[in-house]
Amino acid sequence: MPDSIDPMLQRIEQGVDRNGAALAAHTAIFETLMRQLGEIISLLTPEEADPDKPSLGDLLAHLIMQNQEQLTLTHRIVEAMNRLERTVLAELARPTIR
Numbered sequence: 001m002p003d004s005i006d007p008m009l010q011r012i013e014q015g016v017d018r019n020g021a022a023l024a025a026h027t028a029i030f031e032t033l034m035r036q037l038g039e040i041i042s043l044l045t046p047e048e049a050d051p052d053k054p055s056l057g058d059l060l061a062h063l064i065m066q067n068q069e070q071l072t073l074t075h076r077i078v079e080a081m082n083r084l085e086r087t088v089l090a091e092l093a094r095p096t097i098r
Contacts, residue, residue, distance in 0.1 A: 009092060012085045023078045030071050
């Protein structure tokens, strides 16, 4: 493998590590926010709701689902980026025929 590829491989590996760390931090923050939001919902949701209007709980549940979907998409994007980086690493590591 040419010497110029080694630093490139190191940068790609560091990028994979940073993506994993960022995703873990994002997940931890998201989980904390969801727990806090659950507590807020329980405090703000009235015992009797107007049947003609969506309840605060329903509206907040909809927002929570949207956030969960966003987190799922974020995970998929990071996984795809990591697969792409690994593919690039594998391609760079393959010997070239001259």
